[in-house]
Each structure stands twice: as structure tokens, then as C-alpha cells.
Amino acid sequence: MSADADTAASKPELKPDASETVAANPLRQGSVTLGVADPCTFVVFGASGDLTRRKLLPALLALSREKLLHPKSAVLGFARQPMRDEAFRDELRDSAGERDIPDSEWMPFAASVFYRSGKYENAGDYAALASFLKSLERERGTPGNRIFYLATPPDVYPAILEGLRAEGLVHGADLGTPWSHVIVEKPYGHDLESARALTAMVHGAFDERQVYRIDHYLGKETVQNIQVLRLANGIFEPLWNNRYVDHVQIAVAEADGIGTRAGYYEKAGALRDMLQNHMLQLLTLTAMEPPSRFEANAIRDEKVKVLRALTPLSRGQSAERTVRAQYAAGAVAGKPAPGYREEEGVSPKSTTETYIAARLEVDNWRWAGVPFYLRSGKRLPKRATEIAITFHQPPYSLFRSAGCAPIEANVLRLRIQPDEGISLSFGSKSPGQALHIDPVRMDFNYLTSFGADPPEAYERLLLDCNLGDSTLFARKDEVELAWEHVDAIAKLWASGEGPPLGSYPAGSWGPAEADGLLTRDGRRWLRL
Amino acid sequence: MGRAGSPIHIEGPDGDRPFDATELERDLRAMWKAASSKGGTIYRAALANLITPLSACDSDCFTPILTEITRRHPARLFCVQRSDSPPDDHGLRAHVNAVCHIRPGGAGLVCSEQIAIAWDDASGPLVPSAVASLLVGDLSTVLLELEQGPIPAWREKLARLADARIADSGLAHDPAEYPAIWKRRPGRSDRPLHDLAWARLAPWREILAEAFDPPEFAGALASIQDVTIFYQGSGPPAGAWLLAGWLASRLDWKPRELAGGQIRLGAKTRPVSMRFEAEGANGGTDSAGSARRAIAGIRIRAGAPAPLDLSVSHEGRSETARIVTRAPRASERDVAFGYREFAACVVGEMHRHEPNRAFEDAARVAEELIGLWPKG
Numbered sequence: 021m022s023a024d025a026d027t028a029a030s031k032p033e034l035k036p037d038a039s040e041t042v043a044a045n046p047l048r049q050g051s052v053t054l055g056v057a058d059p060c061t062f063v064v065f066g067a068s069g070d071l072t073r074r075k076l077l078p079a080l081l082a083l084s085r086e087k088l089l090h091p092k093s094a095v096l097g098f099a100r101q102p103m104r105d106e107a108f109r110d111e112l113r114d115s116a117g118e119r120d121i122p123d124s125e126w127m128p129f130a131a132s133v134f135y136r137s138g139k140y141e142n143a144g145d146y147a148a149l150a151s152f153l154k155s156l157e158r159e160r161g162t163p164g165n166r167i168f169y170l171a172t173p174p175d176v177y178p179a180i181l182e183g184l185r186a187e188g189l190v191h192g193a194d195l196g197t198p199w200s201h202v203i204v205e206k207p208y209g210h211d212l213e214s215a216r217a218l219t220a221m222v223h224g225a226f227d228e229r230q231v232y233r234i235d236h237y238l239g240k241e242t243v244q245n246i247q248v249l250r251l252a253n254g255i256f257e258p259l260w261n262n263r264y265v266d267h268v269q270i271a272v273a274e275a276d277g278i279g280t281r282a283g284y285y286e287k288a289g290a291l292r293d294m295l296q297n298h299m300l301q302l303l304t305l306t307a308m309e310p311p312s313r314f315e316a317n318a319i320r321d322e323k324v325k326v327l328r329a330l331t332p333l334s335r336g337q338s339a340e341r342t343v344r345a346q347y348a349a350g351a352v353a354g355k356p357a358p359g360y361r362e363e364e365g366v367s368p369k370s371t372t373e374t375y376i377a378a379r380l381e382v383d384n385w386r387w388a389g390v391p392f393y394l395r396s397g398k399r400l401p402k403r404a405t406e407i408a409i410t411f412h413q414p415p416y417s418l419f420r421s422a423g424c425a426p427i428e429a430n431v432l433r434l435r436i437q438p439d440e441g442i443s444l445s446f447g448s449k450s451p452g453q454a455l456h457i458d459p460v461r462m463d464f465n466y467l468t469s470f471g472a473d474p475p476e477a478y479e480r481l482l483l484d485c486n487l488g489d490s491t492l493f494a495r496k497d498e499v500e501l502a503w504e505h506v507d508a509i510a511k512l513w514a515s516g517e518g519p520p521l522g523s524y525p526a527g528s529w530g531p532a533e534a535d536g537l538l539t540r541d542g543r544r545w546l547r548l
Numbered sequence: 549m550g551r552a553g554s555p556i557h558i559e560g561p562d563g564d565r566p567f568d569a570t571e572l573e574r575d576l577r578a579m580w581k582a583a584s585s586k587g588g589t590i591y592r593a594a595l596a597n598l599i600t601p602l603s604a605c606d607s608d609c610f611t612p613i614l615t616e617i618t619r620r621h622p623a624r625l626f627c628v629q630r631s632d633s634p635p636d637d638h639g640l641r642a643h644v645n646a647v648c649h650i651r652p653g654g655a656g657l658v659c660s661e662q663i664a665i666a667w668d669d670a671s672g673p674l675v676p677s678a679v680a681s682l683l684v685g686d687l688s689t690v691l692l693e694l695e696q697g698p699i700p701a702w703r704e705k706l707a708r709l710a711d712a713r714i715a716d717s718g719l720a721h722d723p724a725e726y727p728a729i730w731k732r733r734p735g736r737s738d739r740p741l742h743d744l745a746w747a748r749l750a751p752w753r754e755i756l757a758e759a760f761d762p763p764e765f766a767g768a769l770a771s772i773q774d775v776t777i778f779y780q781g782s783g784p785p786a787g788a789w790l791l792a793g794w795l796a797s798r799l800d801w802k803p804r805e806l807a808g809g810q811i812r813l814g815a816k817t818r819p820v821s822m823r824f825e826a827e828g829a830n831g832g833t834d835s836a837g838s839a840r841r842a843i844a845g846i847r848i849r850a851g852a853p854a855p856l857d858l859s860v861s862h863e864g865r866s867e868t869a870r871i872v873t874r875a876p877r878a879s880e881r882d883v884a885f886g887y888r889e890f891a892a893c894v895v896g897e898m899h900r901h902e903p904n905r906a907f908e909d910a911a912r913v914a915e916e917l918i919g920l921w922p923k924g
Binding site: 275350351352353354355356401402404406425426427428431433438443445450456458459460461527544546547548 | 900
């Protein structure tokens with residue numbers, strides 16, 4: 021696939037990147053500030069929903085408390101459910117889970133939070149929203165900068181985008197200030213065709229440079245730290261290739277089931293819900309070449325190259341290199357769990373996969389011969405996401421002659437959640453007279469090293485969007501290339517060329533077929 | 549490694565609560581934070597996940613052993629125990645705490661966190677999923693089975709979480725139970741079962757192997773005719789059977805029949821007789837509190853062309869064993885006997901990460917020998 025002419029790569033950024041800024045302004049040299057967030061209004065569509073309550077508003081509150089938002093910025097929620105500003109603010113304070121927020125921090129933020137209800141399909145409601153938004157901007161003295169957050173089901177995106185366009189709420193991309201950005205939540209389409217259609221629809225109101233496709237995994241501190249680990253340290257990058265790496269495992273395990281998302285999940289399954297976005301994003305960040313500059317498009321260019329280098333699965337390989345399965349009744353974390361087909365809203369005959377595993381290959385100079393094993397599932401024993409890089413065993417087992425069994429290969433684990441951190445396992449002689457080699461680990465944990473938990477992913481991503489930094493957001497061509505790969509797998513599965521739908525008990529680590537994916541290669545899944 | 553004083557316990561914040569993995573992890577974090585804020589250096593250490601199912605009557609005597617194990621080999625310890633008073637809602641209950649030891653040298657505490665999970669009949673099958681949700685992923689997982697009595701059916705699911713399984717056939721009283729213990733396996737077939745009864749044989753095997761190192765004795769290995777294993781207690785302990793199985797498997801003897809109170813084995817050059825004889829003295833109790841049923845000695849006799857009459861005896865926790873040779877020439881000497889306390893045996897096995905083929909071979913032959921032995 022060729023990059024379209026309208027990708028951000030072919031146009032200047034809305035804001036100059038950091039290196040350009042420093043070059044143009046000697047006063048910036050040596051500065052490590054994040055930059056100053058412009059005053060803006062966060063307009064959240066789907067404001068009464070779970071995502072807004074659990075993630076977005078707490079993230080905005082946290083940014084406000086850390087003085088990272090401009091004091092004139094405001095939050096304007098919009099949803100169908102009628103609600104007064106006060107009720108919306110109360111919900112926010114409840115969901116923040118911190119009733120003991122000092123009034124000195126809560127009151128200024130609460131005073132900047134507003135709510136308007138309306139029907140997404142009703143043009144008149146957008147007119148009312150526009151009127152309120154403009155008066156709010158006047159009242160607060162903001163220049164009209166706006167971030168529109170689409171936290172609704174995708175089926176209402178067209179109405180929202182048309183409403184914004186029709187009311188002239190979106191500023192042009194080339195104006196500088198005031199600016200408008202739109203954040204689009206996943207799922208970004210359900211296949212390549214729908215993703216392209218969605219892009220066309222979004223582009224009807226916004227330029228690509230104004231579009232921020234969110235994948236909250238990219239806001240995780242450890243994910244950002246992948247590049248730092250590799251490229252800011254002298255010891256890792258030289259090992260980051262097929263000479264030293266045996267294989268890579270990327271796991272996204274969820275202990276939860278589908279909750280109230282049966283309608284969506286029945287159509288998506290693990291392939292579309294996880295592989296297309298989170299897992300391929302993690303893969304690209306792991307496998308990408310060092311970018312020429314630490315700047316949004318340079319990084320995204322390299323990620324796109326990885327997606328282009330992914331070897332498509334052929335007909336014969338689909339059954340051999342992918343596994344799909346659905347959870348049956350079992351127990352997770354000490355509690356009984358129903359089978360997927362017994363979940364509310366799920367067809368008793370559903371064939372939707374809740375687990376996927378795949379063996380992928382990145383066909384380039386650096387990674388030739390290094391398999392990337394990906395797995396993701398629901399109702400697994402615990403919630404854990406990590407990238408594990410397993411290195412080759414030493415060429416000769418020197419200590420076997422001393423009666424020591426060969427130890428496990430060295431593994432560098434990048435823990436993305438929970439307990440974000442990095443660990444490296446290696447063999448060490450146990451203290452004592454006898455020669456025993458035990459696996460030990462060097463562990464870096466954000467909390468114990470820095471004395472604080474890393475910020476929530478949404479905090480980082482919302483702030484970046486405010487700052488105009490799109491590094492941690494997916495570009496159009498990335499999304500479409502990911503869909504190309506996922507569509508190819510989905511088509512092979514649908515044609516009967518794929519593996520049969522397996523089953524696994526809730527609370528297990530997945531079906532036996534997934535183990536086979538690695539044991540065939542003489543490897544095994546690492547425990548999470 | 550010297551002892552560093554009595555253990556120090558740190559209690560979790562909320563005591564006993566219905567099992568909730570997220571809340572328990574939170575409790576652990578809060579516990580460490582609170583402990584750190586009191587000053588002094590605390591090392592939160594873990595080399596393994598150690599799962600120990602215990603029955604209520606076992607826990608008192610095994611708690612000190614588990615404490616000692618974590619001193620020697622820090623671990624995230626899961627104590628899985630049947631609840632004395634089942635909760636009304638028949639759910640799992642759990643609490644967290646930590647056991648700490650003053651660091652050798654005195655600077656700081658080295659602590660292992662413990663998660664105690666109580667189950668009842670209704671919630672027992674949920675235990676494996678509860679434990680799985682709290683395992684530290686990149687550490688090896690060991691299932692340590694010390695309790696006696698019937699094992700619940702869900703135990704095999706718990707075993708599937710483990711990279712190694714440690715049992716003690718020495719705690720069983722009926723030889724008919726030993727083979728079932730020796731056949732236990734963790735989740736993966738290429739991972740080991742370790743038997744502490746086998747671990748306790750290490751000094752016996754070492755001394756016997758060393759006895760045959762001199763060339764004048766090595767020739768006798770092919771002409772052994774008679775082996776007698778002496779034991780203390782009410783019947784040959786598991787270790788005695790394993791010792792017999794070890795000799796037979798190493799020397800390629802095949803169990804044939806029981807005749808006249810002794811087992812006859814087929815060897816390449818001549819038949820071998822094997823006897824088990826009780827010794828009068830009561831062995832007392834071991835460090836796990838059980839009545840000691842231990843090997844007291846072994847006598848090995850070989851005929852021409854390399855005659856040998858060799859006895860090795862050992863008592864209790866003595867650090868030496870006596871070797872008496874009557875042929876080919878008379879001699880007596882004391883040699884070091886590497887007696888290890890219970891916790892040391894456990895930790896020794898935790899260092900083994902591969903199946904123990906010598907043990908497996910010995911257990912296979914021992915099972916055949918037990919099969920020939922009169923029941924009861």
C-alpha cells in the first residue's frame with residue numbers, strides 16, 4: 021500500500037517539533053518543559069458513558085491538579101442523557117475516587133466543567149451546543165481552541181462529524197490558532213473498508229493533521245519507555261536483532277469477560293478488538309528501526325515500515341500460525357465465571373473468538389528468523405500486558421559438566437500493566453559452597469524507583485493532544501495497514517482455511533492449541 | 549549461612565477478607581508502603597512463588613519450616629489452608645502479611661510476602677484460579693505438598709500452575725501410598741517432581757558412591773550378593789525403598805520375587821538378595837514433628853572375585869556416619885554425613901529446575917520392590 025498524499029507525513033505539523041523549536045529559539049535550549057498547553061475546551065461526546073466517567077474526566081482532573089492544563093481550559097460534556105452541570109460534576113468527583121480532593125484544587129476544576137444534553141442525530145442540538153460553546157469560550161476568554169473527543173459508539177460518529185461541520189465548529193488546519201483537534205476512540209472501523217470510510221468521513225470535517233486516533237496502550241509509560249530503553253542506553257540496541265534475540269512474545273491478558281459490551285464484542289472478537297490495534301502497535305514499537313528524529317512523523321514512518329514488513333499469512337499458514345478460541349465456564353481469580361456463550365447478550369451459538377494467538381514474522385534484515393508470538397484473551401487468570409524479548413541461549417553449556425541444568429534463556433520483560441516496569445532475568449550462582457544456578461531478575465518498577473506510579477495513559481494522551489503532539493496516536497496509514505493484516509486473517513478464517521474454534525476454561529491460560537503454536541518451535545509461553 | 553535471629557512479621561492492612569485479587573495486591577502495596585515509612589531498609593525479596601497447601605492440623609508444625617524456607621530462599625508464599633470455620637457465603641478468604649529476617653550483617657530486613665488463602669468445600673475448586681491470579685509471572689512456581697491425608701480433586705489444577713512439585717513420601721505411612729506420590733507431576737511433563745525422602749538420601753548416596761571409588765572396592769559392584777537396609781520405626785520408610793531402588797537402578801538389578809522375607813533381584817552375574825531390617829531404637833521426631841522413620845544403616849556384601857562386607861550406619865541428626873568394613877580387610881572410620889534439616893532439603897530441591905532422572909529411575913524400581921513386599 022502506498023502512503024496517501026494526505027497523510028501527515030507529507031505536510032508540515034501544526035506545531036513545529038521540539039528540535040525545530042530549539043533551533044529557532046535559543047532560549048529553549050536546555051529546556052525540558054513539556055511546553056505550555058494552550059487554553060482549550062474539551063468537548064466530550066458520550067459524556068455520560070463509562071469511558072468518560074472512568075478514564076477521561078479523572079484524567080482531566082489529574083492534569084488540572086498537576087497544573088498541566090491551562091487554567092482557562094474547560095470541559096464540556098455532551099450526551100443524550102439529560103443532566104445538569106452539578107450532577108455531572110458530582111459524577112466526576114465520585115468517579116475520581118478521591119473524595120478528599122482539597123477544595124482548593126477541586127473547585128477551580130469543577131467550575132470549568134459543563135454538560136449539555138442532546139440527540140446526536142438532531143441538527144438543532146448541535147446548534148445549541150455551538151451557541152453554548154462559543155459563549156463559554158467568550159466567558160472564559162479562550163481563543164476558541166477545541167478538542168472534540170468521540171467517546172461514543174462508532175455508529176453515531178457520522179452524525180457528530182456532520183453536526184460539527186455544519187455548525188462550523190472545526191477550525192481549519194492551516195490557521196494555527198485557534199485550532200481544532202478530534203480524538204477518535206477505538207474501534208477505528210471493523211475492517212479495512214470501514215476504516216477507510218471512517219477516515220473519509222472524519223476528513224469531511226478535519227484534516228488528517230487534526231486527527232488523533234487513540235490507542236490508550238500507547239500512553240502507557242512502559243510503552244513510551246521502549247524507545248528510551250533501546251535508544252538512550254548503550255547496551256540494549258546492539259542486542260535488538262536476530263543475532264541475539266530468539267523470539268518475542270507480546271501478551272495482552274484480561275481477567276474480565278465482555279461486561280456490557282456483548283453487542284460490540286460479538287461482531288469484533290479478539291482479532292479485531294485486540295490484534296488490530298493494541299497488539300500490532302506494541303509489535304511495531306518493539307520492532308521498529310530507530311527514527312531519524314524523536315518526532316511524531318519520523319516515529320510513525322518507522323512503525324509503518326514494520327507493518328509493511330509483516331509477512332502475510334498464506335492459506336496453508338493460517339491454520340498453523342493462528343489460534344482462535346472461546347472461553348467456557350471456569351473460575352477466574354477465585355470466582356466462578358460463566359462461559360462466553362452464557363454471557364448476557366451473547367448468542368448461545370456464538371462463534372466469536374475471545375482468544376487469539378498468532379505467530380508473525382517481520383521480514384526484514386533485523387528480524388529475519390525471529391518469530392513474534394502474540395496472544396490475547398479474555399477470562400485469563402489475570403490482567404497482564406507485557407512484551408517479552410527472549411534471547412538466545414549461550415552457545416555452550418559450560419556448567420552442565422558441573423551438574424547444573426541449563427537455565428532458562430535470558431528474558432527482557434517490558435511490563436505494560438499492571439505494575440509498569442522492566443525486568444531482565446538471568447542465571448546466577450546461588451550463595452553457598454555448591455554450584456547451583458538459579459534464575460534471578462533485575463527489576464525496575466516505576467513505583468519503587470521513582471517513588472510514584474506513572475500517570476494514567478489517558479492523562480498523557482489528552483495532554484499530548486492539547487499540545488499538538490501526535491507521536492502517541494495512530495496515523496491513517498498505520499491503521500489501514502493493520503487492518504489489511506487483520507482482514508487477511510479474518511478472510512482465511514471465514515473461508516474455512518483457518519484453525520477450528522477452540523475452547524478454554526475461564527481462568528486458564530488459553531487453549532492447548534495455543535501451546536502447540538510454540539511447542540512446535542521448541543518454545544513455550546512465558547507465564548505472566 | 550548463619551541464622552539471623554527470630555523472624556519479624558509484618559501484618560497486612562485489612563486482615564482477613566473475601567478473596568479479591570485486586571484488593572490483595574493493593575493490600576500488599578499498602579503493607580510495604582507502611583512498613584517502609586517506619587524507617588529502616590526493607591528488602592522485598594522473591595526468588596520463587598511457593599504454594600503450600602496445608603491442613604489445619606499441619607500448619608502449626610510447618611509454619612516454622614516455611615519461615616525458615618523463606619529465610620533461605622525468599623518467595624511469594626501462598627499458604628492454602630482449609631478454613632476451620634467456613635464463612636457463611638462459602639467464598640474464599642485471604643489475607644496478606646510478610647515474614648522478615650534481619651539481613652545477615654544486620655542492615656535491613658529481608659522480607660517474603662505471604663498470601664494466606666482459606667477455602668471450604670464449596671470454594672476449594674476456586675483455589676487454583678485464585679492462586680493463578682496472584683503469581684509473580686517471571687518467577688518459577690513451586691508447589692510444596694507437606695500435608696497428610698486425602699488430597700482434594702482440584703489439587704491437580706493447582707499443580708498445573710507449578711514449574712516444580714515437591715512432596716515428601718516420608719510423611720506417608722503406608723508404602724502403598726509412595727508410588728502415587730512419586731508419580732505426581734507439575735503442569736509440564738518436562739518439569740520435575742522432587743521427593744524430600746529422596747533429598748534426605750543424598751548423604752547416603754554420596755557415602756556409598758565414595759565407598760566404591762577405590763579400585764579395590766569398585767570391582768565388588770559387579771559381585772554384590774546381599775544388601776540389608778536397616779531402619780527405625782514401624783516399617784521400611786520411603787527413603788529405604790528409594791535407596792534400594794537407587795542401588796537396583798544404578799546396578800541394573802531387576803526385581804524378581806519375594807522369598808523368605810527377602811526380595812530377590814536378577815543381576816547380570818548373579819542374583820542379589822535385598823532385606824529390610826528394623827532396628828530397636830526409636831528415632832524420635834523429625835523437624836517436621838513426625839515420628840522419625842529413618843534409615844539407620846546399610847550393609848552390602850559381595851562375593852568372589854571381589855569380596856566385600858561393608859556397613860554404613862548413621863544416627864539421628866549426627867553429622868558423621870560410621871563405615872565398617874569386614875572384607876576385604878577390617879577397618880572402621882567416621883565420615884561426614886551431610887544431614888540437612890527439613891527446610892534445607894526443601895530449598896535444595898527448589899534449586900533443581902530439571903527432572904531428576906536418577907530419582908525417577910529409583911522410584912520406578914522402588915515401586916516394583918514395593919509391589920513384591922507383603923501388604924501391611
